[in-house]
Amino acid sequence: xxxxxxxxxxxxxxxxxxxxxxxxxxxxxxxxxxxxxxxxxxxxxxxxxxxxxxxxxxxxxxxxxxxxxxxxxxxxxxxxxxxxxxxxxxxxxxxxxxxxxxxxxxxxxxxxxxxxxxxxxxxxxxxxxxxxxxxxxxxxxxxxxxxxxxxxxxxxxxxxxxxxxxxxxxxxxxxxxxxxxxxxxx
Amino acid sequence: xxxxxxxxxxxxxxxxxxxxxxxxxxxxxxxxxxxxxxxxxxxxxxxxxxxxxxxxxxxxxxxxxxxxxxxxxxxxxxxxxxxxxxxxxxxxxxxxxxxxxxxxxxxxxxxxxxxxxxxxxxxxxxxxxxxxxxxxxxxxxxxxxxxxxxxxxxxxxxxxxxxxxxxxxxxxxxxxxxxxxxxxxx
DNA sequence: ACGAGTATAGACAGATCGGTCTGTTTAGGT
DNA sequence: ACCTAAACAGACCGATCTGTCTATACTCGT
Numbered sequence: 001x002x003x004x005x006x007x008x009x010x011x012x013x014x015x016x017x018x019x020x021x022x023x024x025x026x027x028x029x030x031x032x033x034x035x036x037x038x039x040x041x042x043x044x045x046x047x048x049x050x051x052x053x054x055x056x057x058x059x060x061x062x063x064x065x066x067x068x069x070x071x072x073x074x075x076x077x078x079x080x081x082x083x084x085x086x087x088x089x090x091x092x093x094x095x096x097x098x099x100x101x102x103x104x105x106x107x108x109x110x111x112x113x114x115x116x117x118x119x120x121x122x123x124x125x126x127x128x129x130x131x132x133x134x135x136x137x138x139x140x141x142x143x144x145x146x147x148x149x150x151x152x153x154x155x156x157x158x159x160x161x162x163x164x165x166x167x168x169x170x171x172x173x174x175x176x177x178x179x180x181x182x183x184x185x186x
Numbered sequence: 187x188x189x190x191x192x193x194x195x196x197x198x199x200x201x202x203x204x205x206x207x208x209x210x211x212x213x214x215x216x217x218x219x220x221x222x223x224x225x226x227x228x229x230x231x232x233x234x235x236x237x238x239x240x241x242x243x244x245x246x247x248x249x250x251x252x253x254x255x256x257x258x259x260x261x262x263x264x265x266x267x268x269x270x271x272x273x274x275x276x277x278x279x280x281x282x283x284x285x286x287x288x289x290x291x292x293x294x295x296x297x298x299x300x301x302x303x304x305x306x307x308x309x310x311x312x313x314x315x316x317x318x319x320x321x322x323x324x325x326x327x328x329x330x331x332x333x334x335x336x337x338x339x340x341x342x343x344x345x346x347x348x349x350x351x352x353x354x355x356x357x358x359x360x361x362x363x364x365x366x367x368x369x370x371x372x
Numbered sequence: 373a374c375g376a377g378t379a380t381a382g383a384c385a386g387a388t389c390g391g392t393c394t395g396t397t398t399a400g401g402t
Numbered sequence: 403a404c405c406t407a408a409a410c411a412g413a414c415c416g417a418t419c420t421g422t423c424t425a426t427a428c429t430c431g432t
Contacts, residue, residue, distance in 0.1 A: 003379075019297040021207035024419060035380050036421085046420065101299040102292075109354045110293025111205040124355050131355075154367040157347025157360070164346040165339075168295045169310050169317075174343070181340040189409075211390060221410050222391080232390065373432100380427065389418065397410065402403100 004042045006032045012053040016104045020050055020111050047118075054122045057104045062129055064097060069133060075140040076186045079155060082134070083182055086159060087175035090166040102167030103160070131156050141186065155182055190228045192218045198239040202290045206236055206297050237304050243290045244312045250283060252319060261326040262372045265341060268320070269368055272345060273361035276352040288353030289346070317342045327372065341368055 010032035014023045025046055029036055043049045068085035072078045090100050101107070105123035112119040135152040142148040158178050165174040196218035200209045211232055215222055229235045254271035258264045276286050287293070291309035298305040321338040328334040344364050351360040 017299060019205075019207060019299070021205060022297060025421080026419080036382085037423085038379060040421070041378075102296060103350075106288075106292060106350055106354060107296025110288060110296045111208060113203060113205070113287040113353075115356050120354075127351070127354050150363065150367065153360075153363045154344070157344050157351055157364060157367075158340070159347070160350040161343025161346035164289075164292055164350065165313070165343055167299075168292060168306075168313050170301050174339075177336065177339045178343060181336065181343075210388070212388080222412085223393085224409055226391070227408075375432095376430090378427100378429080380425100382424090384423075385421085387419075387421105390416100392413105392415075394413085395411095397408100399408080400406090402405090 003034055003038055007034055007039055007042065007049065008052050008056050011049050012056050012104075013098055015050065015053055016057070016098055016101055016107070020108060025049075051118050051122065054105070054108060054119055054126075058122065058126045058129075061097065061104075062126065062133075064094065065130065066133060069137065075137060076183075078137045078140075079134070079186065080179060080183060082137075082155075082159065083162070083175050083179035086162055087179070090163065090175060091172050100167070103163045106160075106163070130159075134159075151185065154185060158182060189220055189224055193220055193225055193228065193235065194238050194242050197235050198242050198290075199284055201236065201239055202243070202284055202287055202293070206294060233304075237308065240291070240294060240305055240308045240312075244308065244315075247283065247290075248312065248315055248319075250280065251316065255319060255323065261323060264323045264326075265320070265372065266365060266369060268323075268341075268345065269348070269361050269365035272348055273365070276349065276361060277358055286353070289349045292346075292349070316345075320345075337371065340371060344368060 007028065011023070011028045014028055014031065025036070025039065028049075029039060039049070043052065065082065065085060069078045069082050072081040085094075088094050089097055092100055105126050109120050109123050112123075114120060115124070131152065134155050135148065138148045138152040138155070142151060158181065162174045162178045165171045193214065197209075197214045200214055200217065211222070211225065214235075215225060225235070229238065251268065251271060255264045255268050258267040271280075274280050275283055278286055291312050295306050295309050298309075300306060301310070317338065320341050321334065324334045324338040324341065328337060344367060348360045348364045351357045
């Protein structure tokens with residue numbers, strides 16, 4: 001069980017850092033210190049290792065974000081904490097998420113554009129989970145309804161924009177700017 | 187000159203559809219109907235073809251977006267037109283940009299995460315150009331200043347969020363939702 | 373202490389990768 | 403009609419890719 005986890009963690013780190021197609025199986029094996037046959041005892045193909053890595057990232061990231069959001073009073077404080085959390089992440093203050101290289105799920109969808117592909121589907125599910133996390137907090141303020149939905153969408157897209165701007169443009173202040181905007185929307 | 191352009195256009199289409207590392211030189215040559223040596227007469231390596239493809243996409247996309255924005259009255263109308271344009275794009279109504287597969291520059295940065303890499307740098311430049319396009323329109327309303335900058339950032343990140351949400355989650359309404367939010371901010 | 377299950381190293385296969393080289397054919401300008 | 407430049411097809415190179423196979427060693431419950 002530990003070998004399997006080593007493989008997933010190593011693969012995730014390499015995929016996130018260099019992209020998925022750019023990383024070969026042999027590189028993962030060497031870095032993880034695991035024999036090739038062991039990999040194929042646990043996974044039937046590279047593709048299924050990729051899927052496992054995406055699922056691992058989903059867990060890691062979502063639980064981290066939820067932890068941060070839940071650490072504050074529900075509603076406005078929790079939502080602003082999300083932008084503080086992202087600020088920490090993009091500026092390399094969250095070691096458990098690895099050095100920042102953008103959103104792994106966005107990156108993965110760039111390599112698996114077909115929406116019916118298992119990798120893409122997992123990424124979609126992840127984003128939907130995060131959206132619902134935001135929506136739940138918005139509803140603490142606005143109650144359920146179309147207005148809450150709209151605001152949650154705004155905050156979600158703003159957050160995605162932060163990640164993109166931070167990664168592509170290298171803007172370390174993106175999250176701070178977005179937090180200010182978010183506050184004026186709440 | 188036409189062969190060179192054929193190669194760039196074919197490479198761009200394939201890179202955008204499948205990702206960059208997933209597409210081999212031979213696939214590009216076959217699709218473009220060009221001999222291998224011809225490619226290496228025009229480009230010194232695959233990498234320089236990749237750079238040329240990114241630059242081509244920058245031209246294509248920016249000129250298209252600018253054309254749409256400039257087609258409306260400067261200021262609010264122009265900014266809302268941007269979201270209409272993105273709505274057309276993500277829903278496949280802009281053939282000149284190829285079938286929608288997210289933002290090529292975001293995708294490329296997922297594969298070239300190192301900010302000093304020529305590919306990443308071109309992507310950063312592209313995003314900065316788009317930001318300035320937005321900023322110029324915002325300044326028609328607010329005048330130059332910190333407030334305009336903040337609003338431009340909000341609209342830029344919102345737009346990035348639309349693209350991500352549309353691609354990863356397959357949300358065809360993302361741009362419509364964002365337009366509504368943008369209108370309430372203007 | 374022994375047998376089963378799992379890990380190891382590493383050779384191997386077949387395909388594909390980026391890139392080079394050769395020799396032939398085509399196209400255009402004078 | 404001829405010369406030059408460019409594009410052609412495709413063999414070839416060494417490296418790397420995913421995945422298989424073999425044969426050996428370790429680990430652990432009974």
